[in-house]
Amino acid sequence: MQLSSGQRAFRIIGGIAFALILIVLYAPFLIMGMLSFAERTTAVFPPKDLSFISYQKLFNPDDFSLFRIPGEPLVNYLGPIKLSLALALLTSVLATALALMAALAFRERFKGRGVLFYVMLLGMVTPGIILGLGFRLFADQVALPTGWMTTGLLTHIAWTMPFGFIVFLIFLNRFDRTIEEAASMLGANTWTVFRTVTLPVLAPAVLASLLFGFTLSFDEIQRSSLVLGSDQTLPIAVIGATTVRITPVLYALGSLIALFSFVLVATYLLFFERERQRFYGAPTEDADSDADDNEPTPARRGARA
């Protein structure tokens, strides 16, 4: 393998850049985890008194005797967590269904397709502050009752659906429709073809769309802050608490959420990778042994060159 001096230099620069990016990306999580065990303040490092009290507070919000930091907010996060989970679940399922239907429609060359593509993306590209404010004013005009099941859900679907839509387009454009046609010729009706051929092929896309819907909804605040009526989601409870005191309880909560997200997404990515390997064959550690692999490694390329 021969690398030019420029390439050698890039290997070092690129490596450093990548390492720095990873450090900057993960340092907050590391710090968050560490500070969740601080007893009093998160503003000074290293924390002086270490304890599990923040986790205790998180799960026992009604035990006021635990909350001894002056001016500490006593926020019950459990209710908002439940509501956020429910909203995120509903959002992800409905947004995925709508996105899939829309993406299927976009396989046809119907009239207005060009413009409608951009219309489909409006919920995603319009800055959230505009949609939050605008939707609330609109709901007022048409007397739409506000709440997480009505205005909240609609806003969250409009925000997350375009992500699913794009994911489905990516998959469908690489999808060979002759398979569907073959199934049709064998006598299956449209719904059956969809259910038994199209949908299974799209399974990873469905999962990706669900994941987008869930996480974006679970984290959403700008659009939600005005349209949820009296319902309170987790991010809104968190931002309310930060206005009082940023106590280690928030870091305990953040650590658990991060852990939950990491496990969820890592599971998905592993599933995706496993499915990929099942059909492409497992990648091997040694680049030379899979000469037919369609995604070659730089080492081998260097040798060829």
Added chain:
Amino acid sequence: MKHLSYEEMMARRFAADHEISRRRLLGNGVKLGAAFAAVGALGRFAAGDAAAQEVVLREIGLSLTEDPRILSQFQKDTGIKMEGNSQILGNQITFWLQNYKDYDVNQVNFNQHAPLLAQGAIQTFATSDVPAWNDQVVEIFRKPDVPGYNARSQWPLAGTYTKEAMEAKTYDTFIGTPTWFGFDAFGFLRGLAQGDVNSYGAIFDPANKGHATLLNEPITSVMKVATFLEGTDQATFSGTLSNLTKDDLKIVFDFLTQKKQEGQFRLFWSDFGQLVDLLVAGEVWVGDFWASACAAAVASGADAVFVNNPTEGSNGWIQGPTVSSATQHFPEVMQFINWYLDSGVPGAILGVQGYYSPRPDRVEPILSQQQTTVEGISDWDYWYMGAVPESQPSLEDRLNHIADWQAYPDEYEEYSRLWTAFTAA
């Protein structure tokens, strides 16, 4: 060998696995039903036990007032559940204007009464609906010309009672009921802040350049700067300190912009939690800190000092419940407001954070049972009576050192426009 695409592989696998049958279709019908049932269950799951209650009141406020210790005590005493929703300072008014139909109470700074009333989002109510509002209420909220009353602005009465009640001098109709009040000034970190730390001038002292801060909000910050400029005879205003004219504003903002360009300010802080961390970390040395933020910072190890009675005078403020014009539970809301004053529990919880109740007589029994860290001095002696005057003067003393009360200025739009211009300068 040509690889099959991933999709083709999946398609073949699943096509082989699945055969078309009526049974399967029927199965799908069942699944659909199950899905609907699941959505219903999800709704119940998220709604929690709220539906089980008889009357549920809803309010918004700052986290200080939405303290679960207060709300749960209310439920214990009266059987009425109050759901609190904590708001960010800057979001409270928009949220209320857009959501007041879903709520009963807005616990708000009285400097926001004017726009809430003008937009019909709150209703006024008779003082007689709140029996705890009686002769035991501190007199500053009941009559003019007592220490702390500002004859020019007519506050605090003008913020508490309707215009009609003010003109007739009957003081019998509330815009909102005062339930806690305090005195805004400034604070500093001992050992770091330089210059005369008894004057607001410390915030603008070049010795503290790059380490000063102001709250990122026009009403209170502009008023403090005006208090400083007038109190040090650098300017005279034609409006009151809380209600400046356009010409007055020009003087204030010329001064502020000059200071910003000189690099005086480290940042503009936006909420309480952020401020406490800023103090604990020593990011800022001097600024318009809140008393409670200083107290919280001290508890976390910072040497923060709140200046109770600056030479130029403090800025009084009032907080308390206003009533939604769309509430379906007016009697219960009145019960809540009355309880807030009468129970003494909210007053005691807020009292040890440096705030006062209009009914000190109801707070005294609780606070006098609580001991401070100083031997022999109860929380009552410390917070209300001025037992340690150098750190906490008495309520009476503080009322004597008020420059004016925070109010909603007539020229609010100009305040807001100039403030944006100033932060963006």
Added chain:
Amino acid sequence: MSTLSRSLSPGVETATVAAGEGVNERLAERRRNRRAWMLLTPALVVTAVAAIAPLLVIIWVSFWRTDGLQLVRTFDFANWGRVLSDPTFYRLVWSTLRTVLIVLALVGLLGLVAGYYLARYVTSRKLQTLLLMLAILPFWTSYLIRIITWQPLFGNSGVINFLATSVGLPKMEMFLYNQRAMIFAMSSLYVVFVIGPVFWALSRIEPDVIAASRMLGASAWTTFRTVELPLARGGLVVGLFFAAIFLFGDYATGRLIGGGTNPMLSDAISQYAGSGQWPVAAALAVVLFLIATLVLGLLMRVYDLRKEL
């Protein structure tokens, strides 16, 4: 096969009709059209209610006025006149554009370097997958919680300064409460969007293309510039597109890390809306929407995203 598939699609019904090719085509097309619209309707209804209607309402409100404390629901240009004649407005627009462009440039450069490094210089496939996963993962976690960690990380008494002072370096204040800090924080938040797409775009390039280029005597740099960069452009633009979407939706970085010292349009919108001055807030929101459309449109202009789909 392709002509056959077109005439067969979408259902089995068309295959059974042999006669009248042209009529059949039109019928089939009409049926496809109808089905497409049916499938599209629910998504369009949601978009209409929760995105288009709010946008229209915002435009409408921007023509209202405030008269003292009263909202006047009219349709005149007084509000716009006020906004457009205020020099602060142009300062806000400029600071928004400048911030967005700087962050996008930084994120693009960093993402390109990292994505290229990952695709070409990490030899182990397993390591490649692992590093890519690591780079993407943080996007899926709470934005708010990552933002509030900045203070303990970079603050005066934070981790970085603890490490700095323990090795005898002076304390650093530059990572908080100024524009640099804000841009740094935003770049770190949004670089995740670029690394993945750039990596995938580069992975799709046939190795033979590169080998050929190198065999023809092109240097690695020339190959990168003339072969790989144009091919990676799609990934780069997709990444920047999504970074821009989240950048325009950022609501707390300026406040908590920038310290409110360099307000952008979104901060001013929150401030005006927060005090009930909806006409001004709405006018600024319309402008913000136009800027977002402009930036995203320009990206589409550089590279039509739909080619990546």
